[in-house]
Amino acid sequence: MGAPTTPVRQWTFLTSHARVLVQIARDPGIRVREIAARCLLTERAVQRIIVDLEAAGYLSHERQGRVNQYHVIASKQLRHPADSGPTIAELLSVLLR
Numbered sequence: 001m002g003a004p005t006t007p008v009r010q011w012t013f014l015t016s017h018a019r020v021l022v023q024i025a026r027d028p029g030i031r032v033r034e035i036a037a038r039c040l041l042t043e044r045a046v047q048r049i050i051v052d053l054e055a056a057g058y059l060s061h062e063r064q065g066r067v068n069q070y071h072v073i074a075s076k077q078l079r080h081p082a083d084s085g086p087t088i089a090e091l092l093s094v095l096l097r
Contacts, residue, residue: 024072025096026096029067
């Protein structure tokens with residue numbers, strides 16, 4: 001028998017929160033179902049992420065009929081101390097290219 005193999009750790013560069021925020025920035029009228037499909041998340045997970053983003057002041061929404069119209073707070077700075085300085089607008093400008 002050969003040497004045991006080490007399992008490969010799975011990771012990604014962007015968090016689910018960043019992915020959801022990018023989808024909303026691309027289309028402020030996007031539905032949770034569409035975000036979930038594009039980000040490969042459940043609708044429930046997307047709803048929790050939206051609540052997190054709103055609670056942290058990165059996002060707001062306004063109900064328009066049966067749909068939500070989201071608004072990204074572009075002037076808000078990134079929240080992790082190691083990332084401090086850039087704003088959401090600066091991050092999105094890179095991610096939306």
